[in-house]
Amino acid sequence: MALLIGALLLGFAAARLRLLPEAWRGKVPALGNLTLFALLFSLGLSLGSNQEIIAALPALGLRAVVLSVGTVLGSVLLVWLASGLGGRRP
Amino acid sequence: MTWKILGSLVAGVCGGLLLNLPGGEALSLVTDLALAALLFAVGFSLGEDPELWKKVRSLPPISLAVPFLIALGSILGATVTGLLCRMAPGEAALVGSGFGWYSLSAVLIAQSYDVALGTLALLTNIFREILAILFIxxxxxxxxxxxxxxxxxxxxxxxxxxxxxxxTDGRTAILAFYSGTVLSILVPIVVPFLIQLLQR
Structure with missing residues (x-):
């Protein structure tokens, strides 16, 4: 968690204090996208190589899908209702 | 964008299935570095916005409650859909209280409650992350x-x-970071708390 917060603050400071050479500034979003793809690829690799997960899918997969849909719907609905109460956003 | 992200994930899963890598320290180092680079890029784009503080201050006060609403909604949502699968409400709530942090919630549940439920929490919270990528x-x-x-x-x-x-926009990105941080702190508090309740 400290690594993540540190990286976020460093990125913020680098932009505010103009620490990066002018030519690099425009390339940061592309770096972000590339690392996101790399991250999801490596997440996929570790999931695909995990025998425990693959073996559990047939028995527990459907139930896990239903529960995950429940968590997403429940959390989205509560925040949506609350943001209606707290003044709708533009 | 969504499809490229999903494509990366699917390619990784296929690669993992084919190669069957020994679960690796190296992979987790790569993951940590990639996460750091990702957060650097987000921080950088926030820093580029000169009006950011003004926009953050314009967030309604209810924004502070967002992570707690997400926690409550996740637990209630899992409990209700758990009933559809004929699960014990308490156990479905426990699975929902991983809030998407699959590694930690699965380990906590497997170690101090039940291994099968830990595996279900692992899968559920992985699927939550995939659903989030697809539907945000x-x-x-x-x-x-x-x-x-x-x-x-x-x-x-x-x-x-x-x-x-x-x-969304810069101020919502700040809200997301705040909310994700609070929820990450809540997982190791709420999961053991629900386990205690279940074991009474």
Missing amino acids: PTVAKYFGKAAAVAPGGATAMDVTLPIVAAH
Whole structure:
């Protein structure tokens, strides 16, 4: 968690204090996208190589899908209702 | 964008199935570095916005409650859909309280409650992350920017943060990071608490 917060603050400071050479500034979003793809690829690799997960899918997969849909719907609905109460956003 | 992200994940899963890598320290180092680079990029794009503080201050006060609403909604949602699967409500609630942090919630549940339920928590929270990647753009469009923070749960501070940022605005990205951080702190508190309740 400290690594993540540190990286976020460093990125913020680098932009505010103009620490990066002018030519690099425009390339940061592309770096972000590339690392996101790399991250999801490596997440996929570790999931695909995990025998425990693959073996559990047939028995527990459907139930896990239903529960995950429940968590997403429940959390989205509560925040949506609350943001209606707290003044709708533009 | 969504399809490229999903494509990366699917390619990784296929690669993992074929190669069957020994679960690796190296992979987790790569993951940590990639996460750091990702957060650097998000921080950088926030820093580029000269009006950011003004926009953050314009967030309604209810924004502070967002992670707690997400926590409550996740637990209630899992409990209700758990009933559809004929699960004990308490156990479904426990699975939902991983808030998307699959590794931690699965280990906590497997170690101090039940191994099978730990595995279900692992899968459920992995699927939550995948659903978040797929549906954050849709949620942002139809349920508002604040609601786009919800699907990712605890991952709103890392993996799903750039997706929220891309489909909302700077102040919602800050809200997502705040919410993901609070939820990450809540997982190791709420999961053991629910386990205690279940073991009474």
